Amino acid sequence: MNCLRNNIALIVVALSMVLLPFSARAAEEGDGKIDVQEIVMGHTGDSHEWHITTWGGHHISIPLPVIFIANDGSWHCFSSSRFHEAEGGVYNGFFIPSEGENSGKICETVNGQEAKVKLDISLTKNVLQLWIIVVLILLIFIGCARWYRNKQPDSDAPKGFVGFIEMFVMMVNDDIIKACIGEKHYRRYAPYLLTAFFFIFLSNLIGLVPIFPGGANLTGNLAVTMVLALFTFFAINLFGNREYWLDIFWPKVPVWLKCPVPMMPIIELFGIFTKPFALMVRLFANIFAGHAIVLSLTCVIFITCQLGAAIGAGLSTVSVIMMIFMDCLELLVAFIQAYVFTMLSAVFIGLAHQEEHEELPAAQ
Amino acid sequence: MPSFLTPEPGLLIWMLVAFLVVFVLLAKFGFPIITGMVEKRKQFIDESLTSAREANEKLANIKAECQTLLQEAQARQSQILKEATQTSNQIVAESKTKAQEEAARIIEDARRQIQAETERAQRDIRAQVADLSIQIAGKILSREMQKEEEQEKWIDQILEKIEN
Numbered sequence: 001m002n003c004l005r006n007n008i009a010l011i012v013v014a015l016s017m018v019l020l021p022f023s024a025r026a027a028e029e030g031d032g033k034i035d036v037q038e039i040v041m042g043h044t045g046d047s048h049e050w051h052i053t054t055w056g057g058h059h060i061s062i063p064l065p066v067i068f069i070a071n072d073g074s075w076h077c078f079s080s081s082r083f084h085e086a087e088g089g090v091y092n093g094f095f096i097p098s099e100g101e102n103s104g105k106i107c108e109t110v111n112g113q114e115a116k117v118k119l120d121i122s123l124t125k126n127v128l129q130l131w132i133i134v135v136l137i138l139l140i141f142i143g144c145a146r147w148y149r150n151k152q153p154d155s156d157a158p159k160g161f162v163g164f165i166e167m168f169v170m171m172v173n174d175d176i177i178k179a180c181i182g183e184k185h186y187r188r189y190a191p192y193l194l195t196a197f198f199f200i201f202l203s204n205l206i207g208l209v210p211i212f213p214g215g216a217n218l219t220g221n222l223a224v225t226m227v228l229a230l231f232t233f234f235a236i237n238l239f240g241n242r243e244y245w246l247d248i249f250w251p252k253v254p255v256w257l258k259c260p261v262p263m264m265p266i267i268e269l270f271g272i273f274t275k276p277f278a279l280m281v282r283l284f285a286n287i288f289a290g291h292a293i294v295l296s297l298t299c300v301i302f303i304t305c306q307l308g309a310a311i312g313a314g315l316s317t318v319s320v321i322m323m324i325f326m327d328c329l330e331l332l333v334a335f336i337q338a339y340v341f342t343m344l345s346a347v348f349i350g351l352a353h354q355e356e357h358e359e360l361p362a363a364q
Numbered sequence: 365m366p367s368f369l370t371p372e373p374g375l376l377i378w379m380l381v382a383f384l385v386v387f388v389l390l391a392k393f394g395f396p397i398i399t400g401m402v403e404k405r406k407q408f409i410d411e412s413l414t415s416a417r418e419a420n421e422k423l424a425n426i427k428a429e430c431q432t433l434l435q436e437a438q439a440r441q442s443q444i445l446k447e448a449t450q451t452s453n454q455i456v457a458e459s460k461t462k463a464q465e466e467a468a469r470i471i472e473d474a475r476r477q478i479q480a481e482t483e484r485a486q487r488d489i490r491a492q493v494a495d496l497s498i499q500i501a502g503k504i505l506s507r508e509m510q511k512e513e514e515q516e517k518w519i520d521q522i523l524e525k526i527e528n
Contacts, residue, residue: 045368046375068374104367121374130375134382141394148401153408169398190399191391199386223371227379231387288368 034306036299044217044291046126047104048080048096052212062212064128068120070094071110080122126224129216133203140165141198172197172342180346185353189346192235196228197342204287204334208327219337220287222280229280232345237272240352247354248272275348279341286337290330297323 042051050062063081070076082091089095094108094117106117144165147158158166177193178186203224206214218224248268251258258264300319305312509515 041368046372119373121377123378124375126375127378130378130382134386137386138389138394141390141398145394145397148397151401153401153404157405166398166402169395170402173395173399191395192387194395195383195387195390199383221371221375222369223373223375224379226371227376227383231383 034299034302036296036303039299040292040295042104043295044220044288045104046124046216046221048083048106048122048124050125050128050212050216064123064125066106066120066122068106068122069118070108071115071118073118125216126218126221129203129206129214129218130224132213133199133206133218136206137198137202141169169194176339176343177346180343181350182353185350186346188239189235189349192231193342193346193349196231196345197338200228200283200341201335201338204337205331207287207291208330208334217288217291219283220289220291222284225280225284228283228341229276232279232348233273233276235345236275236348236352239349241354243354244352275344279344283337283341286333290326290333294323294326294330297326 048066049064052060052062054060063079065077066080066082067075067077076092076094078091083089083094083096085091094106096106097103097114100114102114102116106120106122107114108117109115144158144162147162157163172194173190176197177190181189200219203219207217207219209215248271249265251264251268253264297319301312301316304315304319509518
């Protein structure tokens, strides 16, 4: 046991020593200073190319298609590598500023001023990541569903991967969705909640993979969580029953709280929006923070390396151990956040389907 | 406001499209098939358990029935055996009494016949003896009575006897 522990420590130190010289150079700016904020924001944010590594001063990245509507209403579609090839990074009058308010966004010059284009629907890093996850999730679940073709209820239960997926799906279905919405109404919402769960879970997991097919910060992006929260918002409110709306506009509180000044109805009405909003922010903040912490810990290696070999090696070891710990924690968070999002959505949907309250005789 | 707090409309649109695609496809071809099959299997297992329980109950019933049938058969067997023994005993006893009766009857017949024969023989013998004695008496008398005095003596004797 002791021997094993020593070995692990040795490997960690050795790895950090080997990786340091290459990586440190990669993260250095021209003047040798490391801008931690830019690194963290650059990696957690979106970009028009998929940066893989920097080798000997050259950026190695996958160029992605840029699609947008310019301010004059014209459509444009070209590869993002055009920006690098073009003189001064300006292609057809469009450019991506590296700093300022519009940093990382496609801009053009309108009336002598820098302005964002009208609508940028480029296939960015996050969008590509999104479609990779879409393909993966469809492959996994439709593939598993195809296994059931020509199967009868009395044939053997699936084994291996299909068995695992079946177990996973049934765990979410029975322990989260059925338990939170209730036996009566859960069937209508199960497909949405299962899709949301596995989409979030898979995105979280793939976001932890540091190299190409993964690594984008998808569920740590407000736009993505906003769409998910929007779906939950509609799932809650479109099918809410009479009781649910009665509870919002005429809740069972003393009359003076709702009659001349509709205090409680206003609060309840806010509740309709704060519930999905909380879901949106919770998922975004958790995943964003996880990525930011791991990236910051990575930056610690480069910063301490500049201070000297001894300090660099010592602190880097600590940092690598912390990173491993954080990555393990993020694995846990990946599941927990998917679980929490699905469970809370299910709870809110369940609240929109509550049964008739028992009339209390002396309620008022 | 930092850039990561302002959702990009482009990504918003893509996410909307992508999630809708995933949702529609999985809601149609993915999850309902998996959960449906699991539910069907669960139902099948439940039904199997119920039918197994029923079969077990039936088996137990059949066993009990068999037991009762066996017991009945055994009871019947012993009863039949008993009856048979009784009947045979009865038959033996009946035949015994019949035989005894028959024997008694035969013996009685024989006795009666013997008696009859004896009587007849006695009668014959008596008749013959009487005949003989008459003849003998006649012969003796005829021989004795050839002499006068003899006759007289005889008559006297008889007279004497009568007088006495």
